[in-house]
Amino acid sequence: MRILPLTLVAAFGLSGCLDGATSVDDVARSGAKTVVNGIVEARFPGVDASVATDCIIDNASASEIVTIGQAALTGTTDATTSLVLEIAQRPDTVSCIAEDTLGVGDILSVLG
Structure with a gap:
């Protein structure tokens, strides 16, 4: 599992996207968000993908x-x-x- 974070750092670092303030976790989360957003958009048209992501x-x-x-x-798989x-x-x-x-939280705060 240690190889994957290093691969992510190398890939994003070489592309100039990774600086000293960016952690491996941030890079992994960013990549994951891109993948999840694409899956949500494909599977749930009409849903606000950014919120679900x-x-x-x-x-x-x-x-x-x-x-x-x-x-x-590497590409999204099944x-x-x-x-x-x-x-x-x-x-x-x-x-x-x-x-x-x-906006359930907003509704509950008004009712509460």
Whole structure:
């Protein structure tokens, strides 16, 4: 697993995208966001992909983010898509998407 983060650093570092303030985690998250956003746009037309993407990334483990981020370099596979969809179905992810999309938090604060 250690090779993958180094691969990400090398790929983004050589492209000039990685500076001293950017961590390997930031690079992996950025790559993962690109992959997740593409999957969400393809699978759920009409859904605000950026909101869903943020919720999926926020509810993924570090190893899942690295796995998904790798697809930014190697290409998205069925396994990558399945992982993203699995994370999207988790209760915390569903709640996050509902709150951010429907403004449930705003509604509850007005009612409370």
